[in-house]
Amino acid sequence: MLSISMDVNKYMADVMEYNNKMIEIRRKIHENPELSYNEFQTAKIIAETLRSFNINVKENVGGTGVIGLLKGTDGKTTIGLRADMDALPVLEENNVEYKSKNNGVMHACGHDAHVAMLLCAAYVLSKHRNELKGNIKFLFQPAEEDGGEGGALPMIEAGALENPHVDHVFGLHILNDFPIGTIALKPGPEMACPDSLKIMIHGKGGHGSDPANTIDPIFVGSQIINAVYGIRSRYIDQKEPVTISICSVHSGTKDNIIPDDLIMGGTVRTFNENIRSKIKKLVNDTVKNISIAYGASAEISFKDNAYPVTYNDPEITEEVVKLLSGINGIKVVDSGLLLGGEDVSRFLNKAPGTYYFLGTKNDAKGLIYSNHSSKFDVDEDYLKFGALSHIDIAMYFANK
Ligand SMILES: [Zn+2]
Ligand SMILES: [Zn+2]
Structure with missing residues (x-):
């Protein structure tokens, strides 16, 4: 004492x-x-x-x-x-x-x-x-x-x-x-360290009646959201205080057009530098690989000046x-x-x-x-x- x-x-x-x-x-x-x-x-x-x-x-x-x-x-x-x-x-x-x-x-x-x-x-x-x-x-x-x-x-x-x-x-x-x-x-x-995240998905637009001739970024984006949420539940110790939220999704203009791109934004809140970098890597790999699997491409950026x-x-x-x-x-x-x-x-x-x-x-x-x-x-x-x-x-x- x-x-x-x-x-x-x-x-x-x-x-x-x-x-x-x-x-x-x-x-x-x-x-x-x-x-x-x-x-x-x-x-x-x-x-x-x-x-x-x-x-x-x-x-x-x-x-x-x-x-x-x-x-x-x-x-x-x-x-x-x-x-x-x-x-x-x-x-x-x-x-x-x-x-x-x-x-x-x-x-x-x-x-x-x-x-x-x-x-x-x-x-x-x-x-x-x-x-x-x-x-x-x-x-x-x-x-x-x-x-x-x-x-x-x-x-x-x-x-x-x-x-x-x-x-x-x-x-x-x-x-x-x-x-x-x-x-x-x-x-x-x-x-916490409050990181903010942006994801851009580039596909190939076309007619809503003919998805096989497009690379639908909305479909790819929906797979990505599910997979990213899986990071917290399957890859991070349950005792760790972590939040991953996708808070904005923007894409498309009309009911019968498959758009070219999709952009989403979110926040990742962590208390541990190791977990923080682990999540960044997992988000990066998940987004990139899912995009590649469906023929799309992706850009991921974490605003790099969040307070530690x-x-x-x-x-x-x-x-x-x-x-x-x-x-x-x-x-x-x-x-x-x-x-x-x-x-x-x-x-x-x-x-x-x-x-x-x-x-x-x-x-x-x-x-x-x-x-x-x-x-x-x-x-x-x-x-x-x-x-x-x-x-x-x-x-x-x-x-x-
Ligand atoms: Zn204040
Ligand atoms: Zn204050």
Whole structure:
């Protein structure tokens, strides 16, 4: 059994010193939401706030990304704390004093709160910089909601995880699937890799009365759908969480014409890189071989920029669970597998760490709407726990 000797609650007084300011920052960003890759004002607020704490700041990292570096006393390790900062194309339906002023754009996923909590943590950590052996790198990333290219990769390519080299990355997401007072996470795979798939089948069109003189792409396509669905049930371990769905099929123009081509699209969701590549290969072989068998040809493409599986390092996560369980007022629960994808996975694949969820659903306050809803809002009284969790993790891992 692992023991965490650190008193995890000792920084709560410092968090409370900054609590009003943290909520003020959250509301300011909430009022002025910016879409993926356009987080200019948000980045400016972040950079100015970090500088006011005497933290070294780099702006425009891989786009609008901002990095703050707080140097530790020996600098032998560097811990990365990550927050995303983009909003969504959603028309806000909340009637709150901090309602979005940018019509049709809304912080409906809590990234405004992510920024505010990490800035609060930066305040407290900078105040206690003499207690930190390792460095702390604050990673504010653009475009998490993009779903494809995303903001993490351009930041990594711009050197975000070097000079100094980041050993571990940690981050958190507000999630209204979980009630106030909870932090949810799990070791190993936590969030899915959402691949999207396109299949084109080329046949030979002709008269509907004379199929023998055609290569019917609709017939070939129907065989392919059945066979592709067989992959999950016959070739993948039944205990593996996998979904394969063909969600669109387009072909043909008229009742008496056999068309030339058919196109279909779908989604493949996996939690395991080996299973993911196994399915890709099986889909490829199945589609190609069935097409050849019927005299047709096929093109298959997987959009190759899907976010990878979000993977929590098991050993580190065990320590994080112990650590966060020590916070008064917080219960750590098992998140189970989540089918969403997360750009943080790109940081975690380079610098193993943990990603966890802060519950802010509060039935009593009517804060019941899920992330991405036009009525989504967070319980601001619980942001202090998110800030404290960043601080605890940073203090523990930078002094290990
Ligand atoms: Zn989101
Ligand atoms: Zn989000």
